[in-house]
Amino acid sequence: MPRLPLLADEDLFDLVAFLRSDDPSVRPSQAGPARERLSVLGKLLMRFAWRPLRNPERPIVAPDPMKYGCRSCHGDADVEIGDLRKASQHYPDDAALEAWIRPPTDFKPQTKMPTFDKAIRPEDFPPLLAYVRELSKRADSVQKK
Helix, strand or coil: CCCCCCCCHHHHHHHHHHHCCCCHHHCCCCCCCCCCCCCHHHHHHHHHHCCCCCCCCCCCCCCCCCCCCCHHHHCCCCCCCCCHHHHHHHCCCHHHHHHHHCCHHHCCCCCCCCCCCCCCCHHHHHHHHHHHHHHHHHHHHHHHC
């Protein structure tokens, strides 16, 4: 069994439900278990070095994809107010895009976009910026076809 220590509890329950389902990919087969053929080193590691991970003390909660409320204006598939697909054209690098997200009113005082200067944690910016860049790449590739 693979080690998945950071798997959210909800995802773990979904995985167990899938394994208990009638899906053809998880039906039992007639073949028995494969015979183990471990080397001496493998046997030593199994006996002395490898131990199961301890259960987490608290439940692991999946991150909330709606945490900052971006989709309420930017939409998911359809563009609502701000078209994120053109972000690469307006903001050439991540520093410029991050500067816009933090205090957008510094650049456009009448903008409806709220200030996220203190709301978004510094470690959340790299994946957020990467996601916006990916939207721009997808839009560019669709337009070129």
